[in-house]
Amino acid sequence: MAYPGSSRSVSSAPHAPWRIPDPWSAPDPWPAPEPWFTPDPWFLQPPYAWAGYPVEHPLTFPVVDAWRHVPHAWRQAPAHAGGPERITERPPRAHHIDWHARYPNDIILHGPTDRKAIALTFDDGPDDVWTPQILRILAQYQVKATFFCVGQRVQQSPRVLQQIYREGHVVGNHSWSHPNLTRLSPAEVRAEVERTSDEIQRLLGVRPYLFRPPYGALSDEVIREVVAMGYKIVFWNVDSLDWAGLTGPQVAANVLAHAGPGAIVLMHSAGGTGEGREPTVQSLPYIIVTLRRFGYTFVTVPELTGIPAYQPQAPG
Ligand SMILES: [Zn+2]
Numbered sequence: 001m002a003y004p005g006s007s008r009s010v011s012s013a014p015h016a017p018w019r020i021p022d023p024w025s026a027p028d029p030w031p032a033p034e035p036w037f038t039p040d041p042w043f044l045q046p047p048y049a050w051a052g053y054p055v056e057h058p059l060t061f062p063v064v065d066a067w068r069h070v071p072h073a074w075r076q077a078p079a080h081a082g083g084p085e086r087i088t089e090r091p092p093r094a095h096h097i098d099w100h101a102r103y104p105n106d107i108i109l110h111g112p113t114d115r116k117a118i119a120l121t122f123d124d125g126p127d128d129v130w131t132p133q134i135l136r137i138l139a140q141y142q143v144k145a146t147f148f149c150v151g152q153r154v155q156q157s158p159r160v161l162q163q164i165y166r167e168g169h170v171v172g173n174h175s176w177s178h179p180n181l182t183r184l185s186p187a188e189v190r191a192e193v194e195r196t197s198d199e200i201q202r203l204l205g206v207r208p209y210l211f212r213p214p215y216g217a218l219s220d221e222v223i224r225e226v227v228a229m230g231y232k233i234v235f236w237n238v239d240s241l242d243w244a245g246l247t248g249p250q251v252a253a254n255v256l257a258h259a260g261p262g263a264i265v266l267m268h269s270a271g272g273t274g275e276g277r278e279p280t281v282q283s284l285p286y287i288i289v290t291l292r293r294f295g296y297t298f299v300t301v302p303e304l305t306g307i308p309a310y311q312p313q314a315p316g
Helices: 060-069 093-102 130-140 151-156 158-166 186-204 220-228 248-258 278-293 301-305
Strands: 117-123 146-149 170-173 232-234 264-268 297-299
Touching: 117 130, 117 301, 130 158, 130 278, 146 151, 146 158, 151 158, 151 186, 158 170, 158 186, 170 186, 170 301, 186 220, 220 232, 248 264, 248 278, 264 278, 278 297, 297 301
Parallel strands: 117 146, 117 264, 117 297, 146 170
Antiparallel strands: none
């Protein structure tokens, strides 16, 4: 069967089935698009188009497309030691609630619920491809957010980290190599956290106070170590599931269906090895515009919770 306007036919090549090109293994430069390729912006598709939502994301296309032309070497952020974000590493939500109940002063799930304020948080960056796109959208919509950064990626993309900070966002600690901390010794946990803060402090002159464990995985031992080092553990109460291979509309639906006053929303500003963040980039303008229409403002986690962003500076 041939698609309209296409010289290709799906059934004519049974031994070499056509596949969606994988941007992570594709040769550089990225091959020109097939002549029959027409991008379909998600917000022009049902159910958004059916629902009569206005089209007001002119940014989405140029930005999402631009990354294809970035040289291949720049696209690779260091791999997570514990592998990409995935369901098998993540404790059930009930564990987060339980840990918060047992350590109410050390573990944050959300902010006060009496004000229509929401904190967007972005994990796993910085990188040179996706984080700049997130930053561009946040700047366009004048939203301040909180970035939980991975130390080895800070080391690789220091200028993007400095851009995050310079543009008024808050930088938190998300470990050095993104392992599952519950599988490490106490000394290794301390090294993961402190090495990251050292690198951030070297680049920004401030030392993070907020820590988010990779995969949201904690144990009593890890909590003890992190709290003893003087950090506040920040979870979330709305998971965009942008790490789970969803489309842009699905990511937007997850956030919009669950966000409420005081929400801390989990999103990602960089992928694991071989992962893109197009759904996050595509959904973000829609999430911001929609929640603003419902009267929400966007704040950082420190603004939402009253918790300081950074450790007190050592005198002298
Ligand atoms: Zn992470």
